Amino acid sequence: MAADFAATRAMFQLPDGVIYLDGNSLGPLPRGAAERVAACITAEWGGMLITAWNRAGWIDLPRRLGDRIGRLIGAEPGTVVLGDTLSIKVYQALASALELRPGRRVILSDTGNFPSDLYMADGLVRTLGQGYELRTVAPEAVEAAITPDLAVLMLTEVDYRTGRRHDMVRLIAKAHDAGALVVWDLAHSAGAIEVDLAGAAADFAVGCTYKYLNSGPGGPAFIYVAPHLADRVRPALSGWLGHEAPFAFDLDYRPGTGIERMRVGTPPILQMAALDASLDIWDRVEMPDVRARSITLSEAFIQGVEAACPTLELASPRDPEARGSQVSFRHPEGYAIMQALIAAGVIGDFRAPDILRFGFTPLYTTMEEVEAAVGILAGIMATSAWDRAEFRTRAKVT
Amino acid sequence: MAADFAATRAMFQLPDGVIYLDGNSLGPLPRGAAERVAACITAEWGGMLITAWNRAGWIDLPRRLGDRIGRLIGAEPGTVVLGDTLSIKVYQALASALELRPGRRVILSDTGNFPSDLYMADGLVRTLGQGYELRTVAPEAVEAAITPDLAVLMLTEVDYRTGRRHDMVRLIAKAHDAGALVVWDLAHSAGAIEVDLAGAAADFAVGCTYKYLNSGPGGPAFIYVAPHLADRVRPALSGWLGHEAPFAFDLDYRPGTGIERMRVGTPPILQMAALDASLDIWDRVEMPDVRARSITLSEAFIQGVEAACPTLELASPRDPEARGSQVSFRHPEGYAIMQALIAAGVIGDFRAPDILRFGFTPLYTTMEEVEAAVGILAGIMATSAWDRAEFRTRAKVT
Known part of the structure; x- marks a missing residue:
């Protein structure tokens, strides 16, 4: 059964007069979230106090939510847990991966x-x-840089600026052939594209929940560890809730x-x-349907913008299979153009030096x-001075 | 002007029929918190979306809240920041302190x-x-164990089980004389007792906010770094929001x-x-008043329990100056006694093997x-079999 995106849209509170194209940065408010948090605060925290850790099931939430997210990224049940921020989870995954490759000291990543x-x-x-090293190459040079001295390959699958997508299956296979482990950052993948961690033989993955998963500002991160590795790592960030018996206070x-x-x-x-x-909203859809619709929307946007705004240069891969669920354009006056768009009710964002x-x-x-966003963008480009020679010259002088 | 504790009590939502003596584990719900979070969700997240990071001041919250907590722990303005969990902040403080003492490799703590x-x-x-070492001694042996090979002394000021309090000023002076830095965990200090980090010449301190500071389940931790050290540490957990220019994406x-x-x-x-x-509630009081009242309450509890329950053994220091804002008693059947108390509406907690x-x-x-809690506890002790010889024998056999 096809996903009913009209129904899922109705489950969000979206401000009037706004076209929100920044869910890759902060997802909007699911209507159910306000209610759920209010109940958590009043009935659970207020009413049950300390006993809510057990009575309201708080203590199991990190695992229970992990399984719900796991479904969206092709993770086996019981392999994902929530907590901390994405940065902390990157550290945790990296430290664990390095420890599983004693004698190797190189982390490879990309710019x-x-x-x-x-x-x-x-x-x-x-x-x-002790000689540990972070080696960084250009994204397109990663595959060739996978050498037998690598301990860990650490990549974000989808580039936060351009939407360019790495080939996860291929890079994992290449890294494994070289004896290295791989840590994937799924910040722009989870809920954005189809991910099959188990099928790709992934080792570690981390991600955040406040972008496509719409958990709200500062929502917790997640971490995945492959089942055959999970019992072999000894976490560098060894906190009490990761202890075998936290309440024994050993x-x-x-x-x-x-x-x-973890x-x-x-x-x-x-x-x-x-x-x-x-995640109640996510339960109503399957990732292949979401992905197909994402491609339809982004292809329409690219075609519309390229037809109407010839001075905007596509910064994302043209092949939809080679990008995530965002589209970026370049323009020297990108910052000012984005401000004008936001003022007109189309919310995207700007990343230096020139990316919309x-x-x-x-x-x-x-x-x-x-379609409306394309029209508004076209209007801004047509009526403003962004592309007039004297504007560019003036901008360079000042 | 003396603090008006009737007024502050009215600012909490407390369940009927419950005497809550577990605010040292999870503070109760401030009435204002439900409203504030609802506004944050609906008006800010829902209404402003991504722009709330600036428009609603989200990006500055960790520092602004840090200053509000700083007032309660004697920290200079601009020396405290919120984020992560206490465990993560312990790691961060420790790693920073170790780096400031190159050539020394011993962390001293206590059991x-x-x-x-x-x-x-x-x-x-x-x-x-590389020879780094965690050395652990009994709490009373800490002072004698401060030797010139120490890099860092890491202590929790108030013992989570017994409420025993370390002498912060004295131990900092001793550690500094030995050339070591000190990391204090204020989990059971912040909002519980008077702390004067600046006056004590503290180096690092960390703490949590969901106990005495009543921030709710999983509220963020805080970290303090002395002003003369703050610009010298290079964080091991070097995340983007600690970068000089996070949005330059260098x-x-x-x-x-x-x-x-940090x-x-x-x-x-x-x-x-x-x-x-x-923290709006905390703004209405001064710590000396809170501390004086805490001593009055805990002294009354000790006197009442000792008079009515002779088989409960005081596990906390008898001198109120030598303990925090909790009182602990020992009993071999402590777990069952606490269950009976909770069933009778008096919520404290149990810590293995025998601490109430x-x-x-x-x-x-x-x-x-x-006074009511003392009466209920006395009733439970008087009418149950905890202290009868055959009960103890049976408990040992099974």
């Missing part, structure tokens, strides 16, 4: 990775010392079973309540909105 | 520390390798100014909204409740 992933890897490498750390050991501290229950409500980003999120974005 | 702090230190020591990490660099990933805004509302814990939280706990 298209989200900077925080590189920063966290840098911090870990500095902490480890002085010595003993890692919990499987993915449980838990660290007390989980953010209010944020998790919002995520839980958001637009996210396509079938759960709530309609074809009518895509 | 009264909260286990997660020891686990995180263990994980860091394992990650560092490939290389450059730490932000001062305490900003930020890591995207902050949990819903939890922070709840904390913000909770009771938190005293003047913002909402009244003297009448303390």
Whole structure:
């Protein structure tokens, strides 16, 4: 049965007069989230107090939500757990992967990775010392740079600026052939494209929930560890809720079973309540339908913009299979153009130096909105001075 | 002007028929928190979408909340920031402190520390390798164990089981004399007792907000770094929001100014909204008044219990100056006794093997409740079999 995207759209609270093409940065509010969080606060926290950890099932939320997200990324049941931020989860996955490859000291990543992933890897490498190294190449050079000295390949599947998508299956196979493990950042994949972690023989994956998964500002991150690795890692971030028996309060750390050991501290229950409500919408759709609709919307946007705005240069791959669920265009005056778009009610975002980003999120974005956004963008480009020679010259002088 | 604790109590939603003496584990619901979070969800997330990061001031919340908490712990303005969980903040503080003491490789802690702090230190020591060591002694042996090989002394000021309090000023002075830095865990101090980080010449401190500060389940942690150290540390957990210019998306990490660099990933805004509302209550009181009232309540509880329940053994220091804002008693059948108390509407908690814990939280706990709790406990002890010889024997046999 085809997904009913009119029904899913009705499950969001969207402001009037706004076309929201920034769900790749912060997803909008699922109507159910406000109610769910209110119930969590008043009935659970207020009414049950400390006993809610068991009575309201708070303590199991990180695992329960993990399984719900796992369905969307092709993860086996019991292999995903929620908690912390994506940056912390990157550190945790990287440290674990490095420990599984003793004697190897190189992390390979690319310059298209989200900077925080590189920063966290840098911090870990500095902490480890002893010759550990973060090596960074251009995205298109990654495959050739997979050499037998690698410990870990760390990539974000979909580039946050351009939407360019790495070939997960191929790169995992190549890395495994070289004896390396792979850590995938799915920040722009989970809920955006089809991901099959189990089918791709993935080792580690991490991601955030506040973009396509609509969990709200600062919603928790997730981490996936392949079942055959999960009991072999000893987490660097060895917090009490990852202990085999957290409430025994032992002085010595003993890692919990499987993915449980990737838990660290007390989980953010209010944020998790919002995520839980958001996932009710995701339960109504299958990723292949979402992906197909995302391609339809983004192709229409590209065609419309290229026809109407010849000075905007497509920064995303033209082949929809080679990109995620966003489309980016380049323009030297990108920042000002985006400000004008936002003022006109079309919310995308800008990434320096010259990228205009637009996210396509079938759960709530309609074809009518895509067409209207193209029209508004075309109007801005036509009536403003962005492309007039004297404007460019002036901009360069000042 | 004396604090008006009747007024602060009225600002909490407390269930009928419950005497809540577990605010040292999870603080109750401030009435304002439900409203504040609802507004954050509906008006900010729902109405402003991505623009709320600036328009609603989300991006500054970690620092703004840090200053509000700083007032309660004697921290200078601009030295405290919110984020992550306490376990993560322990790791961050420890790694930073170790880096400031190159050539020294010993972390000293005690067996009264909260286990997660020891686990995180263990994980860091394992990650560092190269002879780094976590040394643990009994709480009363800490002072004598401060030797010139120490890099860092890591202590929780108030013992989570017994309420025993370390002498912060004295231990910092001793550690500094030995050339070591000190990391304090204030989980059971912030909002519980008077803390003067600046006056004590503290180096690092961390704490959580969901106990005495009533931020709700999984509320964010905080970290303090002394001003003269803050610009010298390079965080091991070097996330993008701790970068000098997060939205420049540079490939290389450059730490932000001062305490900003201790930020890591995207902050949990819903939890922070709840904390913000909770701190409105704290703005109405001064810590000396809270502390004086806490001592009055806990002294009354000790006297009442000792008079009525001779088989309960005080596990907390008798001198109120030597303990935090909780009182613990020991009994071999402690678990069952606590279950009976909870069933009778008095919520404390149990910590293995034999500790009954009771938190005293003047913002909402009244003297009448303390007296009623003593009466209920006395009734349970008098009418049940806990202290009869045959019960003890049977318990041992099974």
